[in-house]
Amino acid sequence: MFRSFRESSIVRIRAGKVQHQETFVAHETILARSDFFRNAMNGNWLESDTRTIEMSEDDPYTVGLYLQFIYVKELPHDSNEPLMDQLEQEYKDLAKVYVLANKLQDTTTKTCTVRRVFDLLQVNVDSEIWLAPDEEAVRTVYEGTYNNDPMRRLFVDVWLGADNWEISVAHDLLAEFFKDIIIATRVQAGLLHKNIAVEHGIERYIDQI
Template identity: 25%
Template sequence: MADDTPPAKRAKLTFSEHIRVLVGPTKQEFMVHKDVITSRSHFCKAATSERWSASGSQALKLPADDPDVFSGYLRCLYKDFVDIEDISKNQEQVINIYVLADKLGDATSKNIITDKYAEWSDSAYKIPDVELVNHAFNNTANNSQLRRMFVDFYVHEGSATILKDAVKCASLEFRTALLTAFVDLRDDQEWEDEPVSEAFGQRVSERDTCFYQEHDELCLPCASD
């Protein structure tokens, strides 16, 4: 039976309150609309729910984070957008924004970044280099969809030469994830009676909507899901 329950609605943004965010060891100050960031970030929502003061005298502190990365995160937060030029010029910076979004519990921003990275890779005919993948693996959790996407780049779009070089330079976690992905493909019953080559070549950009996305109560699934 179909579920007739209407989809959850997002809270209306009022833009009436701000949060002071102090970032990095120098405590660089950012003023962010409370409704905007708490509608996306579980961390900020939890941090302000109990102790928020109407006077705005309190501040969120991110002493271990880079102000430049936080600036990039705010652009993603407010515009729901990551510029392909940013990826072309500094992939590590974009991945660092993903890592910060992950730390803040902002699934929407993470999804925007994975989608845009897949689009950039397809248009530029490039996959992330091993150093970037190692960096991502070193700063994300085991269930990260970014890890999943990067592994798929190598499994389905990497040449033999790229794979050989990756095995030599990959971190232990990345190498293990690669080998696991190949074994899983081999054991997948869907490909049991098909040529081996048919199991590969599933380009990241051709995956279904939301394939590399995460969803929760602050980030609802796509309409097609």
Template identity: 30%
Template sequence: MAGQSQTQMLPPIRGTRSFQLARFQADDSTTFEEFHTITVLDQYQHYSFEELKLNDYTSENRGVIVRPSIGRTFLSETTNGLAPARSPSGAGLFTPCFARRTLAKDTIDFGAAVITFRVGADQPKDFVVHETLAAARSHFVRLAMSKDWKEARDRVITLPDDLPETFRLYQQYVYTNNIASNYFGDNAEDAAEYRFLVNAYILGERFIDLPFKDAIADAIIHKLRGSNFFDPRLTNLVYDHTPSDSRLRKLWVDVYVWAGSPGWLDEDVLGGYVNAEFALDLSRYQMKLASGLAPNRPAYIGSPCDFHEHAGGMCYRG
């Protein structure tokens, strides 16, 4: 295609200040990156990459904003048919690309088998998750589906003690790795999010899904760091549904010590009683601080891994 001009005329780019396009050279040099975001514009969405790549973009006949790379050359050497390309100056002004490329060998084979999770007591709601994915994440699911249990035969796992909205968050996380809980709202909605996240952590305990619990802990910490609101009314919920070595308990006590007030221990705040294990953990932490046996700063402003359960292993965030 060297030296040949193309007869097809593409519409000029008008008013695209967010784009800085380098000139395409129709010779032995090959570039790819100049036009990799151009199809986000309405007038170019129906053109293929090859059609865009082979057209002669110049300021004289296209009305294109042209900025050739300054002090950079495009290389013509190829390796296995691939030509190395350099970013043109102004590439930082391209529309960001949010695609996250991963290793092809890590592709998940979802298969065809699914599990129905029937969640809730009064008006249960069904959620469907691929068995391969659910079993890979949850030791609880692996056990439920590994033997001749009723759950394995019916391919239905009932969760009467959980809320449908809580499992919906877990289902979203399984497929997207996102914790969809941010309300961006007032104090009432802030309180709802704290309860939402605590219930999700409790579900993670039941499912024995450590990365999910770590992700929920991160979400709570993220909320703590960006908010001046906390909900101590959830203290007994945390302690009644987590084991003694729970990282969520550790986080809760840390917040009480460094951000709390005496009113947080009132019975009407704690639902009529103070959990004995919570009182013991709180007292122990305060005694360690007084003796110089604990860092003199809140742990929740440090590394989130302090509240993760991967111990010395790999963090879920990589």
């Protein structure tokens, strides 16, 4: 009883290279949504004795975003920034969280990030601003996932629905993304410049997570 409040339930996570390393603390019961963390703490890994998990290859900023998201389902933002800047930054941060969750085998958080992207689509509609994920967000997702990943498909559909979308802009991004844009353009020609992702519904993207 009350196990999650005992000292023994606290896990330390050291993220990043030595020169830029940061240490985070989290509850084992919260981290257990991830197969990676659950395996690390199940008694077979060294980490289960030291209560410290090394993530030297992972960016501390991204790990911090991931932990905040799994605890409060929100990402940090500056409400004083213009709305478009807030949306652009959140797309970038959601991309980072999704890719890390994918690496950590955390399907719950992957699903939550997709749902949050759908929330941003509604912000686009309500504010009459249609902002697609920028190059950094697209690159993060494509470099951290495999072909036909749900977030890849969602980003493609968001791009196709953007009012300012042009094929020349997509061409300047990753070759894989450009290829997916071309394929989706042919398949969904009748939906271009509409809220394609919303037209399809969120189940199209989360069913395969």
